[in-house]
Amino acid sequence: MEYVLEVSQAVFALALAPLVVGFVRWLKARMQNRRGAPPWQPYFELVKLFGKEVVVSQQASWLFRCVPYIVFASTLTVTFLVPFFFVPGPLDRVGDLLAVVYLLLLGTFFLALAGLDPGTAFGGMGSSREMTVAAIAEPTIAVAIFSLALGAGSTNLGRIVTQALGNPATAISPGHLLAFAALFIVALAETGRLPVDNPATHLELTMIHEAMILEYSGRYLALIEWAAALKFMIFLALLANLFVPWGVATDITPVALAVALIALLLKLGLLSLLIAIIETRVAKLRLFRVPELLGVSFVLALLAVTSSFLLR
Amino acid sequence: MFIAYGLGALAALVSARKSLGRGLVALGAIAGAGAGLALGATVIVTGVPFTLFVPELLPLGGGLALRLDSLGAFFLVVIGVGAIPAALYGAGYTAVYEDGRASLRLLGMMFNLFLLTMSLVTLADNVLTFLLMWEGMSLTSFFLVMTEAGEERTRNAGLWYIGMTHAGLVMLLAAFLLLTGGTGSGAFADLRSIAPSLTPAVRDIVFLLAFLGFGSKAGIVPLHVWLPRAHPAAPSHVSALMSGVMIKMGVYGLLRLTLDLLGGGPAWWGGLVLAVGVVSALLGVLYALMEHDLKRLLAFHSVENIGIILIGIGAGLMFHRYGLMPLAALGFIGGLYHVLNHATFKGLLFLGAGSVLHATHTCNMEEMGGLIKRMPWTALFFLIGAAAISALPPLNGFASEWLVFQSLLGGVNIPVPEVVVVMPVAVGLLALTSGLAAACFVKAFGITFLALPRSSEAAHAHESPFSMQCGMGLLAVACIGLGVAPFAVVPVLGGILAGLGGLPDTRAEFTYSVFLQTPGVFGQMSPTLLALGLLFLLGVVPSVMWLLRLNYRRRLSDSWGCGRVGQTARMEYTATAFAEPLKRVFAEIYRPMRELTVDFHPGSKYFVQSIEYRSEITPWFDQSLYRPFLESATFVAQQVRRLQAGSLHLYLLYIAVVLTLLLVVARWF
Numbered sequence: 001m002e003y004v005l006e007v008s009q010a011v012f013a014l015a016l017a018p019l020v021v022g023f024v025r026w027l028k029a030r031m032q033n034r035r036g037a038p039p040w041q042p043y044f045e046l047v048k049l050f051g052k053e054v055v056v057s058q059q060a061s062w063l064f065r066c067v068p069y070i071v072f073a074s075t076l077t078v079t080f081l082v083p084f085f086f087v088p089g090p091l092d093r094v095g096d097l098l099a100v101v102y103l104l105l106l107g108t109f110f111l112a113l114a115g116l117d118p119g120t121a122f123g124g125m126g127s128s129r130e131m132t133v134a135a136i137a138e139p140t141i142a143v144a145i146f147s148l149a150l151g152a153g154s155t156n157l158g159r160i161v162t163q164a165l166g167n168p169a170t171a172i173s174p175g176h177l178l179a180f181a182a183l184f185i186v187a188l189a190e191t192g193r194l195p196v197d198n199p200a201t202h203l204e205l206t207m208i209h210e211a212m213i214l215e216y217s218g219r220y221l222a223l224i225e226w227a228a229a230l231k232f233m234i235f236l237a238l239l240a241n242l243f244v245p246w247g248v249a250t251d252i253t254p255v256a257l258a259v260a261l262i263a264l265l266l267k268l269g270l271l272s273l274l275i276a277i278i279e280t281r282v283a284k285l286r287l288f289r290v291p292e293l294l295g296v297s298f299v300l301a302l303l304a305v306t307s308s309f310l311l312r
Numbered sequence: 313m314f315i316a317y318g319l320g321a322l323a324a325l326v327s328a329r330k331s332l333g334r335g336l337v338a339l340g341a342i343a344g345a346g347a348g349l350a351l352g353a354t355v356i357v358t359g360v361p362f363t364l365f366v367p368e369l370l371p372l373g374g375g376l377a378l379r380l381d382s383l384g385a386f387f388l389v390v391i392g393v394g395a396i397p398a399a400l401y402g403a404g405y406t407a408v409y410e411d412g413r414a415s416l417r418l419l420g421m422m423f424n425l426f427l428l429t430m431s432l433v434t435l436a437d438n439v440l441t442f443l444l445m446w447e448g449m450s451l452t453s454f455f456l457v458m459t460e461a462g463e464e465r466t467r468n469a470g471l472w473y474i475g476m477t478h479a480g481l482v483m484l485l486a487a488f489l490l491l492t493g494g495t496g497s498g499a500f501a502d503l504r505s506i507a508p509s510l511t512p513a514v515r516d517i518v519f520l521l522a523f524l525g526f527g528s529k530a531g532i533v534p535l536h537v538w539l540p541r542a543h544p545a546a547p548s549h550v551s552a553l554m555s556g557v558m559i560k561m562g563v564y565g566l567l568r569l570t571l572d573l574l575g576g577g578p579a580w581w582g583g584l585v586l587a588v589g590v591v592s593a594l595l596g597v598l599y600a601l602m603e604h605d606l607k608r609l610l611a612f613h614s615v616e617n618i619g620i621i622l623i624g625i626g627a628g629l630m631f632h633r634y635g636l637m638p639l640a641a642l643g644f645i646g647g648l649y650h651v652l653n654h655a656t657f658k659g660l661l662f663l664g665a666g667s668v669l670h671a672t673h674t675c676n677m678e679e680m681g682g683l684i685k686r687m688p689w690t691a692l693f694f695l696i697g698a699a700a701i702s703a704l705p706p707l708n709g710f711a712s713e714w715l716v717f718q719s720l721l722g723g724v725n726i727p728v729p730e731v732v733v734v735m736p737v738a739v740g741l742l743a744l745t746s747g748l749a750a751a752c753f754v755k756a757f758g759i760t761f762l763a764l765p766r767s768s769e770a771a772h773a774h775e776s777p778f779s780m781q782c783g784m785g786l787l788a789v790a791c792i793g794l795g796v797a798p799f800a801v802v803p804v805l806g807g808i809l810a811g812l813g814g815l816p817d818t819r820a821e822f823t824y825s826v827f828l829q830t831p832g833v834f835g836q837m838s839p840t841l842l843a844l845g846l847l848f849l850l851g852v853v854p855s856v857m858w859l860l861r862l863n864y865r866r867r868l869s870d871s872w873g874c875g876r877v878g879q880t881a882r883m884e885y886t887a888t889a890f891a892e893p894l895k896r897v898f899a900e901i902y903r904p905m906r907e908l909t910v911d912f913h914p915g916s917k918y919f920v921q922s923i924e925y926r927s928e929i930t931p932w933f934d935q936s937l938y939r940p941f942l943e944s945a946t947f948v949a950q951q952v953r954r955l956q957a958g959s960l961h962l963y964l965l966y967i968a969v970v971l972t973l974l975l976v977v978a979r980w981f
Contacts, residue, residue: 050857050860050862051862053865053866053867054865054866054867055866055867055868055869056866056867056868056869057868057869057870057871058868058869058870058871059682059763059764059870059871059879060871061684061685061762062684063684063695063762069850069853069854070850072849072853073846073849073850073853074846076849076853077842077845077846077849080845093827093836093837093838094827094837094838094841094842094845095837095838095842096835096836096837098714098717098718098835098837099705099714099837099842102703102704102705102710102714103705103842105702105704105747105750106699106704106705108750109699109702109704109750109753109754112754112758113754113757113758113762116754116758116759116762116763116885116890117758117762117763118763118871119681119762119763119764119871119879119881119883119884120871120872120873120879120883120884121883121884121885122872123871123885124758124884124885124889124890125885125889127754127758127885127890128755128885128889128890128891128892128893129893131750131751131754131755132751132893132894132897134747134750134751135744135747135748135750135751135894136744136747136897137747138743138744138746138747139739139740139741139743139744139747140740141743142717142739142740142742142743143736143739143740143743146721146735146736146739147736149721149834149835150724153834154834154835154836155718155721155834155835156835156836156837214872215871215872219857219862223853287893288893288896288897291897298740301736301740302736302737302740305736306733306736309724309729309732309733310729
């Protein structure tokens with residue numbers, strides 16, 4: 001039964017991910033006084049892309065054709081480790097937060113290689129920038145994990161959620177709030193959101209993620225887009241459930257699961273709203289100002305650890 | 313083992329036919345390394361030390377004493393793991409020297425003697441044996457570095473290497489002299505019993521000297537300057553051994569001396585090792601990022617990985633001091649595991665770089681590109697090595713870095729708040745290091761192997777011979793195996809450490825379970841199951857797509873070039889451009905020098921005739937630390953030169969003066 005739930009969690013996340021992306025886009029459009037495409041537009045796009053033929057660069061090697069599958073599979077593997085509405089999952093022991101971070105880095109690594117493969121200037125530019133941002137986001141993630149682990153006594157996601165559920169006071173402790181802020185900034189950077197990257201543009205000077213995948217088309221592009229949406233969903237779920245764990249089911253009863261599902265949707269909706277507001281209010285940063293933003297997030301994470309240690 | 317290495321060395325000297333000689337050299341080295349591996353494995357499994365005492369040899373220093381305990385055995389295994397593929401690879405690689413550029417006899421003999429002396433370092437059981445073998449290892453490797461002595465660059469590298477290694481030897485001599493405390497006995501067993509009775513100040517000095525001495529071999533910042541010079545100069549299979557295995561002897565010496573002989577020390581020892589480890593890791597990877605010579609890049613990554621190893625060991629030493637034994641064991645296990653892993657993936661990467669050099673005759677990444685199509689196997693092996701060194705799951709770098717991370721996270725258990733508050737900084741910088749390493753290997757693999765060839769050499773590259781592919785293949789398999797099966801390695805490492813400096817036997821904590829966990833279950837994960845999951849999903853996704861009968865048409869076309877037709881290699885991103893954002897971000901550390909010269913048309917400054925851009929990065933410690941020292945040394949040497957006038961009468965006068973002085977001194981005292 002637990003395994004069925006674990007698998008259904010992952011399938012649920014996979015199915016919902018495009019909707020979350022579409023929802024943020026729709027909210028943004030509304031806030032900018034546009035009508036916008038409906039939230040379920042990304043599904044149509046995926047179907048369209050899966051139905052199209054693939055155009056592959058003559059200069060690219062076999063790696064270019066493998067990368068979409070590697071990226072999709074590694075992101076999907078992470079999905080099995082993240083608690084969406086039920087803890088502790090039976091697969092919780094397979095990977096902790098560090099494993100989650102490095103599995104996501106695996107996807108980024110191969111995507112960056114694929115950006116270099118067709119030999120265009122755009123791809124290289126995107127790869128270079130993506131790896132720069134990924135590298136300097138890494139310390140914040142590690143220290144934020146440290147801070148969370150300090151509170152829960154474990155780096156495993158299920159344990160962190162259960163501990164926080166059992167001790168609600170930790171959720172509003174200063175350490176937790178600071179770590180949330182730090183991880184939120186990193187989540188924006190890692191998922192290619194404003195003010196680090198603009199997901200809605202194909203303007204060459206500002207592109208990061210989009211420049212890297214410029215050569216992809218058809219089903220390859222569909223896989224990469226879906227994986228990107230899934231990564232976004234994973235970060236939102238981590239922010240929602242690690243810091244505000246209320247509602248997550250700890251026992252398998254229909255009522256608890258229904259409550260958990262509604263709570264999750266509510267939390268995802270609120271976070272989407274927050275991101276839509278930020279994306280409407282702030283402009284994109286210059287690339288060389290991004291390290292400053294990530295530096296801020298690193299300091300926040302450090303403060304989080306210090307305060308959660310001193311107030312322990 | 314001795315016989316095999318000896319025969320290998322002899323074969324190199326006497327062999328008449330060169331290809332046969334190369335084969336015999338490799339065979340001798342492989343047999344010797346295999347014997348060492350078997351001996352090491354036996355000692356580790358049975359737990360019974362192997363001893364051999366020959367008092368007739370070296371009678372002054374207490375005889376030739378050899379004793380292989382489990383710590384030494386582990387390093388002997390590391391030597392075997394690194395040496396067998398390197399020797400196999402060398403059999404094919406050294407064929408390029410048949411044109412007489414270098415002496416194959418010298419190379420073959422020194423290669424075997426190098427492996428022999430290095431193995432004996434792990435076996436030495438008294439000070440004299442240890443130092444003799446240490447020096448033997450340094451000298452033979454010096455000759456290996458000097459293989460292509462015809463080139464200016466190589467001679468320069470050899471000079472740096474021999475200088476640094478002898479500076480280290482002086483430190484070690486002083487450390488051991490202090491440690492023996494005037495008792496005269498150099499046996500390690502005696503040192504172990506003397507050590508607790510030494511005053512803390514002496515122990516501190518011994519530790520510092522040993523740290524500097526072993527550190528100069530290991531390549532810690534700022535004593536790493538010889539690594540990026542010597543590794544590119546040496547033949548590639550030798551670089552693989554020096555970088556993958558020999559620098560680990562510094563780690564072995566440090567562990568042997570601080571943990572075993574001295575039995576651990578105050579917390580600042582561990583703190584110092586940890587801090588130096590963090591600095592080495594970060595600076596190593598930062599300079600690697602700016603490096604566009606493939607082998608120099610790898611050499612800087614050795615500095616980084618030694619840093620990661622020292623982070624584990626430093627954390628272990630700190631926990632050891634505070635009595636947190638399971639955590640101390642975790643730190644040491646993380647460090648030792650990384651030693652083994654680094655030997656495999658760095659060996660693999662150097663061999664890969666050697667194949668590229670073999671095919672394109674250059675190490676400059678800006679002249680490569682597109683090699684994945686012409687050297688598919690080398691590219692695949694290099695990719696595995698690159699992913700492993702970037703700590704990507706499920707390869708071996710991830711397993712050991714995870715353990716090091718977990719041991720640092722365990723730092724919250726230290727009862728001193730000042731220490732605990734500093735721990736997160738170490739965690740953050742270690743994470744930054746691994747992120748930057750991933751960026752660096754995207755650059756190294758992407759620019760070298762992907763896209764279009766940037767020079768005609770790269771366009772006409774050829775795959776390397778079978779023996780070289782075998783060497784790389786063995787190491788690639790080791791990278792994957794060590795990555796997915798840490799459950800088989802970690803308990804063994806726990807057993808090795810049991811009893812060293814009072815460490816408990818942790819085999820009960822680190823059981824042979826598929827799940828890797830830390831003591832007190834702070835974290836749990838299973839690379840084995842992660843690998844299975846990844847593989848499963850990699851299979852499921854395409855199968856589902858096939859079942860859904862998606863569009864499978866594929867069309868080949870040009871890359872999109874903004875409407876420009878006919879793509880050339882000049883449109884590609886270069887290694888310099890790839891690293892540029894990070895160069896700007898860390899400009900404070902690099903302090904890059906830029907020079908922009910624009911030539912205008914004499915008529916109007918709106919017509920540019922030529923633009924010249926030059927950017928250079930010189931590591932500032934080369935400037936500020938070594939240059940004054942080298943300048944003063946040269947100055948002294950210049951002064952001393954005046955004594956040597958070449959006149960026989962003057963020399964006779966010197967002799968007379970010195971003799972008289974000696975007689976006077978002898979009369980007085």
